[in-house]
Amino acid sequence: MEPAEKIKVALVDDHKLFRKGMVELVNNFSGYHVIWEANNGRELIQKFQTETAPDIVLLDINMPEMDGYETAAWLRQNYPKVLVLTLSMYDHEEAIIKMLRAGAKGHILKDADPQELKTALQALIKKGFYYSELVSGTLLNSLSRDPENNKKAADLIKLNERESEFLKLACTELTYKEIADIMCLAPRTIDGYREALFDKLQVKSRIGLVLYAIKTGHVVIN
CATH class of the missing domain: 3.40.50.2300 (Response regulator)
Structure with a gap:
């Protein structure tokens, strides 16, 4: 109809x-x-x-x-x-x-x-x-245009200070090597942060990290 x-x-x-x-x-x-x-x-x-x-x-x-x-x-x-x-x-x-x-x-x-x-x-x-296959269905279902729902989703997944710092830097156009230099960490350590966040946030790529950060307020778009 x-x-x-x-x-x-x-x-x-x-x-x-x-x-x-x-x-x-x-x-x-x-x-x-x-x-x-x-x-x-x-x-x-x-x-x-x-x-x-x-x-x-x-x-x-x-x-x-x-x-x-x-x-x-x-x-x-x-x-x-x-x-x-x-x-x-x-x-x-x-x-x-x-x-x-x-x-x-x-x-x-x-x-x-x-x-x-x-x-x-x-x-x-x-x-x-x-975002197609770039983000898992679980994350898509947990996030919406409702700010309260987004806040609840963020509250369910606690990030430590270094994870939050890495997430914010991942939302820029910096390469992972440049992020490693800024955080004074070895590239292999940054790879570890990335894979850990992929698993924790149930996303499949850097695009998924960006989507999560924007939707939950970790990154504010001016």
Whole structure:
């Protein structure tokens, strides 16, 4: 049964042929409708001034004039209720971490299966975030957009002072070797901290650490 009102989606990407295909794909998903498109962040800002605000923005990272990082940060500052899903060819941790810190709520590769995109859109609306296999289901289920629930989740997992320090540094663009130098520890010791936190927080990657830190307030996005 079709919902009374469809989820409004905006698509921001500088490749017109790719956008055309994405518009058709999203519009074929039950309950979703692309209301407008933009070539880059600057055009997105103009659209927000003249068009209806979307519920979700599908956002590329590499764009001319105003890239995905700047655009996500602008949306977080001006339209915090709009959910940003990064849609990019970038799959390295540094880019994803930077987008998370800019305010993105999820990341999906452009060559992903269409079903994954549908799953991501559904997760954004239901849970407020989507990170695929980068984060375990246990952590996803424990965190939500509700600050009280996030605080409860943080209270259940106690981190010592050094673990908290490492977690905050892991949420930057520093390499693990640079983190080791800052903490005056051997790289092998840092590897131990990383693996211990992966196990304690039930995450699978550095992206999972970042998500946990942001959701529980260990890292505050300004």
